[in-house]
Amino acid sequence: xxxxxxxxxxxxxxxxxxxxxxxxxxxxxxxxxxxxxxxxxxxxxxxxxxxxxxxxxxxxxxxxxxxxxxxxxxxxxxxxxxxxxxxxxxxxxxxxxxxxxxxxxxxxxxxxxxxxxxxxxxxxxxxxxxxxxxxxxxxxxxxxxxxxxxxxxxxxxxxxxxxxxxxxxxxxxxxxxxxxxxxxxxxxxxxxxxxxxxxxxxxxxxxxxxxxxxxxxxxxxxxxxxxxxxxxxxxxxxxxxxxxxxxxxxxxxxxxxxxxxxxxxxxxxxxxxxxxxxxxxxxxxxxxxxxxxxxxxxxxxxxxxxxxxxxxxxxxxxxxxxxxxxxxxxxxxxxxxxxxxxxxxxxxxxxxxxxxxxxxxxxxxxxxxxxxxxxxxxxxxxxxxxxxxxxxx
Amino acid sequence: xxxxxxxxxxxxxxxxxxxxxxxxxxxxxxxxxxxxxxxxxxxxxxxxxxxxxxxxxxxxxxxxxxxxxxxxxxxxxxxxxxxxxxxxxxxxxxxxxxxxxxxxxxxxxxxxxxxxxxxxxxxxxxxxxxxxxxxxxxxxxxxxxxxxxxxxxxxxxxxxxxxxxxxxxxxxxxxxxxxxxxxxxxxxxxxxxxxxxxxxxxxxxxxxxxxxxxxxxxxxxxxxxxxxxxxxxxxxxxxxxxxxxxxxxxxxxxxxxxxxxxxxxxxxxxxxxxxxxxxxxxxxxxxxxxxxxxxxxxxxxxxxxxxxxxxxxxxxxxxxxxxxxxxxxxxxxxxxxxxxxxxxxxx
Numbered sequence: 001x002x003x004x005x006x007x008x009x010x011x012x013x014x015x016x017x018x019x020x021x022x023x024x025x026x027x028x029x030x031x032x033x034x035x036x037x038x039x040x041x042x043x044x045x046x047x048x049x050x051x052x053x054x055x056x057x058x059x060x061x062x063x064x065x066x067x068x069x070x071x072x073x074x075x076x077x078x079x080x081x082x083x084x085x086x087x088x089x090x091x092x093x094x095x096x097x098x099x100x101x102x103x104x105x106x107x108x109x110x111x112x113x114x115x116x117x118x119x120x121x122x123x124x125x126x127x128x129x130x131x132x133x134x135x136x137x138x139x140x141x142x143x144x145x146x147x148x149x150x151x152x153x154x155x156x157x158x159x160x161x162x163x164x165x166x167x168x169x170x171x172x173x174x175x176x177x178x179x180x181x182x183x184x185x186x187x188x189x190x191x192x193x194x195x196x197x198x199x200x201x202x203x204x205x206x207x208x209x210x211x212x213x214x215x216x217x218x219x220x221x222x223x224x225x226x227x228x229x230x231x232x233x234x235x236x237x238x239x240x241x242x243x244x245x246x247x248x249x250x251x252x253x254x255x256x257x258x259x260x261x262x263x264x265x266x267x268x269x270x271x272x273x274x275x276x277x278x279x280x281x282x283x284x285x286x287x288x289x290x291x292x293x294x295x296x297x298x299x300x301x302x303x304x305x306x307x308x309x310x311x312x313x314x315x316x317x318x319x320x321x322x323x324x325x326x327x328x329x330x331x332x333x334x335x336x337x338x339x340x341x342x343x344x345x346x347x348x349x350x351x352x353x354x355x356x357x358x359x360x361x362x363x364x365x366x367x368x369x370x371x372x373x374x375x376x377x378x379x380x381x382x383x384x385x386x387x388x389x390x391x392x393x
Numbered sequence: 394x395x396x397x398x399x400x401x402x403x404x405x406x407x408x409x410x411x412x413x414x415x416x417x418x419x420x421x422x423x424x425x426x427x428x429x430x431x432x433x434x435x436x437x438x439x440x441x442x443x444x445x446x447x448x449x450x451x452x453x454x455x456x457x458x459x460x461x462x463x464x465x466x467x468x469x470x471x472x473x474x475x476x477x478x479x480x481x482x483x484x485x486x487x488x489x490x491x492x493x494x495x496x497x498x499x500x501x502x503x504x505x506x507x508x509x510x511x512x513x514x515x516x517x518x519x520x521x522x523x524x525x526x527x528x529x530x531x532x533x534x535x536x537x538x539x540x541x542x543x544x545x546x547x548x549x550x551x552x553x554x555x556x557x558x559x560x561x562x563x564x565x566x567x568x569x570x571x572x573x574x575x576x577x578x579x580x581x582x583x584x585x586x587x588x589x590x591x592x593x594x595x596x597x598x599x600x601x602x603x604x605x606x607x608x609x610x611x612x613x614x615x616x617x618x619x620x621x622x623x624x625x626x627x628x629x630x631x632x633x634x635x636x637x638x639x640x641x642x643x644x645x646x647x648x649x650x651x652x653x654x655x656x657x658x659x660x661x662x663x664x665x666x667x668x669x670x671x672x673x674x675x676x677x678x679x680x681x682x683x684x685x686x687x688x689x690x691x692x693x694x695x696x697x698x699x700x701x702x703x704x705x706x707x708x709x710x711x712x713x714x715x716x717x718x719x720x721x722x723x724x725x726x727x728x729x730x731x732x733x734x735x736x737x738x739x740x
Contacts, residue, residue, distance in 0.1 A: 042700035054697050080682055081700035086643065087443060090636070091679060094563070095436035114547070114638045122561065136546055179536070181545040181642055 034070050034325055036061070036318060037096040037126075038079030038106040039089035046084040048235075049131060049260070049310035050108065054079060056314025057106065059302055060322070070322055071329035077318075078102070086111040093119075102126060103335040104321040106314070110134035110181060113146060120145045120337065127324060127340035129317045131310075133259065135185055138365045145337040147344060149317040150282035151368045151391065153186040156258045157230060158193055159280045159370040159389045164228050165197050174203040174226040174253070176217070176242070183209065183233020186258075190230075202226050207238065214238045218245045221253065231257045236266045244273035254278060262373065263309045268380045275377035278385060280370040283312035283355050285382055293354025316355050320362070323347060358388040395734040409582055426575070430567045438563040444675045445567075445574040446631050451655045451667035452574075452581050453624020458653065459661040460585065461617040462597030463512050464521040469648035470528035471508075471622040473535060474501040475629025476639040480548040481541055483633075490553040490560070494573065494630040501626020502619040504531070509618025513611055516600075528646060535641040547640030550633050560634070570631050577624060582664045584620075593617055597662070658714055660721025669722035678707050 036057060041050035054077075061075045069075055078100050082089040089112040096102060107113050107130030114136070120126055121144065128146045137143050138152040151159060164171050173194055177183040183206075191201050203224035205217050221229065221242075229246075231239055234257070243255055257279035264285055267274040286307045288296055299307065299315070324344035325335060333339045349359035360367050368391040373382040395414070400406040410416045430438055454468045475497035482493040508527040512520050535542045542548065552561040553569070560566050584590040592613050595603035604610050633639050651674060659670020681703045689695045718724055 042697055043704045047701070051697055058694075079696055081685075081696065081703070083678075083704070086636070088678070091436065091439055091443070094439040098434045098436045111638075111640060111642055114549075114640070115636050118549075118552075118561070118637050181547075181640060184545045 032073050033101075034073040034075050034104070034322070035100045035102050036075065036077050036104045036106060036321065037093070037100065037102040038077060039082045039092040039096075039108050039112060039130075040079045040106065041084035041108045041131075042081040044083040044085065046108065046131070048308070049313075050081075050084070052308040052310030053106070053131060053314035053317075055303070055307065056311035056316075057318040059299065059311075060315045060318040062302070063298060064322060070326045073329070075322060079106070082108050082112075084108060086115055090115060097123075097126075103337075103340065104128075104325060106130050106317060106321075107132070107146075110137065110185075113137050113143070117143055117146065124337045125335070127321055127337055127344065129321055131313065133366075134181075135189065140364050143365060145341055147320070147341075147362065147365045149313060149320050149367060150259065151280075151370050152366045153182075153232065153258060154189045154193075155366060155368045155391055156280045156282075156370060157186050157190040157232065158391055159368075160228075160230055160256050160258075160372070161190070161194055161197055161199060162389055162391070163372045163386050165199060168227055170198055170200060171227040172200045172202045172225070174205065174221060174224050174229045175201065176205040176207065176221075176229060176231045178209040178211075178233030179206050180209045180233055186232060209233070211238045212241065214241050214245065218242065218249065221246065222249055222251060225251070226253050229253045229255050231255065231261060235260050236270075239277070240270045240273055243270075243277060247273055256280075259309065259313075262382065264375075264380075264382050265306060265308060267375045267382070272377050274375050276374060278372055278374045281309065281373045281382070282367065282370045283309065283316060284357060285309075285373075286311070287381065288354075290354060290357065292357070295353030295355060312355055316352060319352065319355075320344065320347065320367075323350070356388070358390060394736055394738065407586055409579075409586075426571055430564055435563060438567055440676060440679060442563050442567055442570050442635055444672050445570045446628050446635065447652070447655065447671035447675050448668050449574045449577050449631065450625050450628035451652050451659070451671040452578055452664075453621040453628065454652045455656045455659075455661065455663075455667040456581060456584070456593070456624065457617050457621035459656055459663070459666065460590065460597060461593040461614065462516075462600075463509075463614065463617060464517060464653075465524045465618075465621065466521050466646075466649045466653060467508055467524035467528040467531075468621075468625050468652040469644040469646065470531040471501045471505055471625035472629030472632060472648070473531065473639070473641075473644040474504050474622075475626030476633035476643065477535065477542055477548070477629075478626065479630040479633040480543075480550045480639045483550055484548060490555055490569075490634070494627055494634075497630030497633075498623040498626040501629065502623040505618045505622025505625075506615050508622075509615050512614045512618065525646070525649075528649060532641055532646075542639075542641070545641060547638055547643070550637045550639065552637065553634040563635075566631075566635055570635070573627065573631065577627065578664065578668065581624075585664075589613070589616065594662075654711065658711055658721060660723030663721070663723040665726060666721050666723040669726065673722060677710060678703070681706055 040054050041047055057077050061077050064075045078096050080092040082092055089108055093116055103126055105126050105128040107128055110132040113130055113132050120128055129149055133148050133150060133152045135152040135154040137146055175187055177187050194201050205220055207217055255277050262279045262281045284293055284296060324340045327343035327346060328335055328339045344362055348361045351359055356369055358369060360369055369388060371384055371388045372386040374385040376383050395412060398412050410419055450468060450472055457463050457465050478497040478500040479493045482488045482496055508524060511523040515523055536545060552559050560569060592608045595608055596613055600610060655670035655674040656667050658673055660666030685695050685699045685703055
């Protein structure tokens with residue numbers, strides 16, 4: 001038997017490493033392929049979303065390939081974990097773009113989108129979208145080769161405000177946000193917009209991102225006594241704490257949130273205090289059996305258990321970027337970032353198969369459509385509380 | 394076997410490279426570093442630059458923690474100071490690239506001296522907490538001093554330019570980042586051949602004795618903080634030119650822990666330690682991804698299923714090294730060298 005000692009192990013490791021570093025990496029350059037690259041957070045704080053996003057994109061790829069691919073090309077997802085860290089996301093981007101001929105890319109954060117933007121502009125060959133709805137990215141001049149498959153954070157709150165304005169004229173609002181880039185993003189613009197719409201902003205509360213004890217914030221909320229409290233910049237904590245303490249104090253305020261805090265399974269574990277929590281959601285939920293949503297039926301067949309909101313986000317993002325590629329190829333044009341983005345912007349009254357309940361258009365970098373849902377603790381489900389709201393610029 | 398290395402003068406005995414073999418290997422290393430960018434692909438070049446930046450910062454932390462015995466968890470915040478300094482100088486004054494990097498080091502050093510003041514009264518864990526507090530204060534400043542830092546959305550940095558050449562790609566930046574880091578490591582190695590470096594070591598070993606020996610603690614502890622933050626500032630400056638955008642979330646608190654872990658895993662109080670530690674901490678998670686990739690054909694959906702396992706393996710590797718090689722990776726290298734010094738008599 002061979003005696004495996006430390007030197008052998010080191011030797012093997014070195015040989016393995018050398019083969020990795022120097023191997024010709026562009027072995028996959030297949031003409032008949034369309035590759036979606038992805039810096040996806042499968043570990044770290046955003047892993048819950050990353051895992052769902054990966055599942056969503058993978059299923060879209062599967063469904064598309066079963067239907068014959070895109071303009072004769074097979075679709076393939078090449079992704080790696082980023083742990084939701086910008087430097088790792090960039091490393092993954094560099095690695096995947098070296099190994100594959102990539103024209104479509106999924107990024108995992110606002111930080112990554114901002115960091116990689118110059119590189120996207122320099123390359124001019126990749127159209128990118130991702131998990132970020134950062135309002136800064138919704139600027140076609142500054143971010144010409146990026147888009148988001150939904151409304152940006154300012155637009156999400158604008159949708160909430162439209163709903164509020166219809167429900168109660170001159171309603172009093174408090175904004176509660178986490179002290180992060182994500183949390184602060186829409187606040188300034190939303191306060192201004194609320195005032196323009198005749199709504200009264202009676203307070204703004206900023207909490208640390210990992211706040212657990214919110215008793216002082218609740219007291220502030222009680223003093224302000226709003227009709228609606230809008231949270232942004234959280235996934236779940238400390239929202240349940242807010243909701244249960246507010247109920248104990250008998251506050252009349254209704255509580256609302258934005259996309260990343262709207263997942264059904266998150267609230268199902270919270271139970272009774274979650275009842276009546278509302279928020280804006282750009283996509284239909286997994287369990288929605290609306291007759292005009294055939295794609296949801298297909299998804300339920302593929303995956304019999306509940307899929308998180310990140311799944312729909314990943315699925316739709318892949319659908320829209322693939323549609324842009326399809327339109328570009330159909331027009332006989334090269335897959336450059338400019339052509340891809342121009343093709344994306346031609347999407348008008350597009351049927352998403354029911355993921356979004358109305359036909360959508362992408363004139364710029366976002367899809368400013370959403371619907372208000374409200375959580376029913378009895379049914380353990382988010383239920384629609386409004387019709388689809390499309391923002392007009 | 395190492396023979397004929399007897400030294401006739403003290404200067405020769407104190408030399409950085411004392412044998413011909415060492416010099417030969419150093420030339421090989423220099424050649425490898427020069428030729429690497431022509432061989433490596435974009436991904437590995439990116440990682441090489443990232444490792445170099447992390448080596449610079451870890452070397453700085455090693456001066457403070459490894460050699461002076463002052464535990465700091467503020468290295469990421471000092472890097473951020475350097476990065477913002479570069480962003481400000483580049484955006485507002487348009488000063489040249491190398492000057493900006495140097496100035497970033499100086500600004501970070503000034504902040505480091507301020508943060509180092511409590512080190513005169515507190516040591517160990519207490520000092521670690523004081524540096525954590527300082528990094529939170531700095532984070533607050535980055536978030537709220539909007540006119541300089543751009544607030545939460547941060548600032549963009551134009552590509553570095555040197556002699557009219559735009560340094561935008563990792564390939565171009567490699568030729569600046571790696572030499573700067575090499576110079577900084579060389580300077581650190583030389584530092585411990587001087588009175589200042591020896592004073593740091595004396596403070597680490599027993600500060601009261603050091604004071605009795607005539608080392609002014611105030612001056613030297615602050616000097617150590619200044620030097621350490623200078624390194625962090627320069628590393629942060631290079632980081633800013635590398636990633637071209639600086640936000641308050643670019644340097645989270647976890648980054649400080651990353652550097653402390655790098656120095657410990659590499660080997661505290663050695664020059665080689667932070668180099669190996671930073672390379673280990675940066676590259677191992679990436680190399681583990683290849684393991685996941687290789688398992689792809691055998692394991693369905695390997696990427697999603699095995700990524701959490703990868704994190705656990707990385708953590709376990711760190712624990713493994715700490716348990717089986719508490720003196721760090723540098724000690725393993727030293728052992729390998731010793732083996733060749735004695736070969737073939739004792740293996």
